[in-house]
Amino acid sequence: MGNWIFQGNPKQFDVDTYIEKNEIVDWNIRQKQFLDEVQVGDKVFIWRSDGGNKNTGGVIAFCEIVSEPYKDDENDKVDLRILEKRLAPETGMLLRHELKELPEITNLMIFRMPQNTNYRLTDEEFDRLYQLWESPEKLAEKLNMSIVEKYLHSFKDHAENWFENNSDYLQESYQFFSYFKQKDHLYTMEWEDVQELGEHINAFRMALAKKRALGNPNASIEHYRNSFNYLIHGTDPLKRRVDQFVHHEDYKLFGFGYSVVSELIGNIFPEEFCFYNQRDRVAAENILELTPGYARGDTFGEKFIKFQGCLKENGIVEKYLEVVGKQTTLPIFYEIDQFFSYLFENFGKKETVIAEEETIPQYWLLAAGEGNFMWEDFKENEHIAIGWDELGDIKAYGSKREIMEALKELYEVDYNPSNDALANYQFANEISIGDYVLIKRGTHKLIGYGKIVSEYKFDLARESFKSLRKVEWISLGEWDVETLHSKTLTNITPYDEYLERLLASIGKEGKTVYPTSEDNSSSVKESEMETIPYTHEQLLSEVFMTQDKVEDILETLDYKKNIILQGPPGVGKTFVAQRLAYLHMGTKDDSKVEMLQFHQSYSYEDFIRGYKPNKQGHFTLKDGIFYSFCKKAIEDPDNNYYMIIDEINRGNLSKIFGELMMLIEADKRGNRFAVKLAYSEGEETFYIPKNLYLIGTMNTADRSLALVDYALRRRFSFINLEPAFHTGQFHDYLINKGISQGFIDKLIAGITDINQAITNDTINLGKGYEIGHSYFCPTTAQVDDEQKWYERIIRLEIAPLLKEYWFDQEDKVDELLDRL
Known part of the structure; x- marks a missing residue:
């Protein structure tokens, strides 16, 4: 029922x-x-x-x-x-x-x-x-109840099952570290003893991280012994020992970063300290709204100690014992850490409100393992899974390329396993709640049909098939079908006719809404396609702007019809342009939005009209993209049309627009102002309709470009977009991505420092060269390792940009990067 x-x-x-x-x-x-x-x-x-x-x-x-x-x-x-x-x-x-x-x-x-x-x-x-x-x-x-009490009562209902599922792993870890931390053991341990850490540290759940840190020694065994002895039994204050263990040449170990040392301390001193990994920080700072009181310049060790002090000041242990009660024989902070893990998994991501029409389901075809050996587990536990457990948590990888490189290293192959990497990436990142999955047996049978009802989860407690998604099975059986795709996982949504036939073969009707390719687009007329409403609320949830700013831009677009969004790198100019078009027309209808990018070779013939060679080698008159789009708008006067020109200042604008320079003005639109074009046939004339709007974008930090033609400047309104690091929307966006509050504060403070230095350099740079927030807008559903994510952006994107800005001031760049 x-x-x-x-x-x-x-x-x-x-x-x-x-x-x-x-x-x-x-x-x-x-x-x-x-x-x-x-x-x-x-x-x-x-x-x-x-x-x-x-x-x-x-x-x-x-x-x-x-x-x-x-x-x-x-x-x-x-x-x-x-x-x-x-x-x-x-x-x-x-x-x-x-x-x-x-x-x-x-x-x-x-x-x-x-x-x-x-x-x-x-x-x-x-x-x-x-x-x-x-x-x-x-x-x-x-x-x-207080916030803490509300969440404790929520956990109370699940605590028994939660610890039942995790007790074996926790007990094994406790026993292991009780022995590992003994001085006699540390002085005599061998490399195999160090490697065993990989079975008890969650930070090593990603197989590649485990292999790099523990596959082969990265130092002498004496170095490992000395480092662990110092961390566990050293006489320095703990916060100093933690920092020295990660950074000092005498103690640091390759692959043992902040998350690892947090877990080491939590396991070695579980009666005194809670873990301090990202899951714990998100749970305490974002969900329970506790404030550890971090300060600018705090080291990891200092933050660790402040976090522990915050838990004590707020009586977390006492409240836990009062509401939930002791659930195991383990030290109390093992249980507190599990409470935090429960909070992270269930409340760590605030879901964005989605319009009904945006929930169009995708359909996936999945194999239940080679020889179908995973199918019984799928049926019994109402979930689907994907193999390759050795990869660990797939969410820990930032891209398909990273997964592919990990597969090559793990399985020691000399080819690129691109299909396997894609299957893993899609399983974790592209399948959504509300999608449907068809389970195949071989290449000619379907055996199950269900609906996805959960996000991706990597379940450490399971012996195998750890990468999971929950499913509500709709139909189970065995149906003979046409030849099926041989890949492990395939998105079959784009293949309308194929999908309809598969669904019909199991007695289900297809529910696809949109045509997705030229081959099948004739089956649904464009005018009959449903459009997706787009509101102010949706735009404000997607771009980091105020309501007043949005209203001002819309008003400008109404009367001017031509605007240019300008700003420094990474403020999301193109993204904002597209969303403004949606909001102005009131619907999310890409058939009425045309996007292109200007460049130095772009010409009038590309944009308006000109003679182009055909397959026979003759020259024929071809309409350009702007000419065709205007005709489309003319034939549909009841709807607005929007052309978005990215990097508009990269083209020779006078050359590209030609005689249409005059016609783009708001008061020169319509048939009354029609003109003959440079390439016209007979008495043919052309005009720009009133229902067409131009939205350009321009990077203010592009010094290789000449100023925009002054004649064109007066025909556009220029709107400045600025970095949004200090807006509430940016803060909420990172919270929704699972970034901890303390880390957000650190990120914003660091980038604000850099942008101030850029703004102060009025001779070479200035405000138009600031670093934008888009660099720090992760596209994945959840950031599982905030430090790694942040360091990758700094290393691969921010550092090269700063080196270009101050190409002759290496010391200045190094000093700024040190702040980050």
Whole structure:
């Protein structure tokens, strides 16, 4: 049986009156993927949205499905029997804004995708919501708790299972380090003893990191013995020992960085110190909102000690024992670290609100291992997995190339395993909640069809198949089909006809919306394609700008019709240009947006019109990209069209625009101002329509370029985009990517210093050369190693830029990089 939330919007119909006056009600099933899943007897919560009245929405009724889905006026519906209704807070209604404050409720899909009508609940989600429905007073009690207490109560419900799944690993680690830290052992240990650390340090879960640090000795065994003795039994204060162990030539070990030393200390002194890796920092600083009081210039050792002091000041151990209670015989900070891991995995990433129309599912074809040996595990545990456990957590790799290099090194092959690298990368980074997966056996059979219901997870507690995603199986069986792709994992969404045939063979209808290639685009007319609404709220969640700034740009675009976004490297000019076009037209419709990039060789013939050679070697008149796009806009006067010209100042603008220099002005648009072009046939004329807008971008730090033609300058409005490091949106973006609060503060402070130095150099540089925030906007769903991510950006992107800026001042560049 299934459990559901069905939502109604008071703006569209009187939800309260409908519920109040009827015992049986019908409800639309707008999320078509659920038509095969809703059943008679399923339980449903009716959720009334705010409908424009803030803080009025929430759960108002509890129902049971009493009919199979049916068609009514072209809508798919089911009938519900109302078992209980509470239409106001005083009668026990569960208010949306109050539910959202509870950790155990906040991850409901209705909070992440509030525009939908139908939401499936897991059994656990249903039980939590039903308990609050049955006893609304519990909600009031929980709302009065502190943040720490709320999350401890959330963990309490899972603690027994959590430790049951992790106890073996924790016990083994405790026993290992109890022996490892003894002086007698450290003085006599051999290389094999050092290598065994790899089985008990999570920072070595990535096989490549483990191999590089522990595959072969990187120093003499005496050096390893001396280093560990100093860290564990040295007489210096611990914060100094930690810093010396990582940095000093007498003690540092290749591959033993901050995360490793944090885990070493946490395992060696578990009665005194908690781990201090990224998971712990995100849990404490971002989720529990604790403030360790870091200061500029703090070393890692100093931050480590401040973090421990913060836990003590806030009574984390005492509150844990009071709410959760001791769960194991292990030292207390083992349990605190596991509590933090629970917080990181369940609340470490705040989901971005997604519009309903953006949740178009992808379809994936997956093999269940060679010879199908993983299939029984898939079925029994309701998940899918991918092999190559030796890689470790796939999220730890920054790109497909890194995965490929790791596979080459791990399996000692001399070719590029690009397909295997792609399969791993897509499994971790491109599959999304709401996608569908088809499981294949060989090349002619399908054996399972399911829906992805979780993010990627690397589960250390499992013996094998550790890279996982949870799945709701929709159909299990055995179906003969046409020849299937042979790769381990394939995204088959782009192949419409092929996908439809596979789904039909298992008795399912396809749900693809958009044509995806020239071969099949004729099956859906462009005018019939659904468009995706795009709002101010969505733009503000994607670009780091204020509402006033956005309104100012839109107003300028309205009256000027031509704008140029200018700014230093990395402020997201092209990204912002595209989003502004979406917002100005009100929909996310790429068919009405054309993007191109100017360069020194770009010509009038490329842009407007000219004679080009054909396959026969003759010259024929060809329309350029701007000419064709204007014609498209002319034929559709009811809609706006947008041409985005990236690096607009890189081209010879007078040459490229030619006689159209005059026509791009806002008051020279339309047929009344039509002119003959340099390449015209007969009496043919051309004009720029009023519904076409030009958005250019320009890098203010590009000193190889001449100034933009003054005649063109007066036809455009120039809008400055600046680095957004100090905006709330940038901060929230990094929080959502799993970067810890303390690290964000460090990043912003460091780059602010650099940008100040750039701004102060008014002779060679200035404000137009600052470093933009886009350098520090990770595209992956989650950053698993913030230090490694940050250092890669500094080394590969920021350092080369600074060396170019001050190419004759090497000492200055080195000093600035030291600050970072």
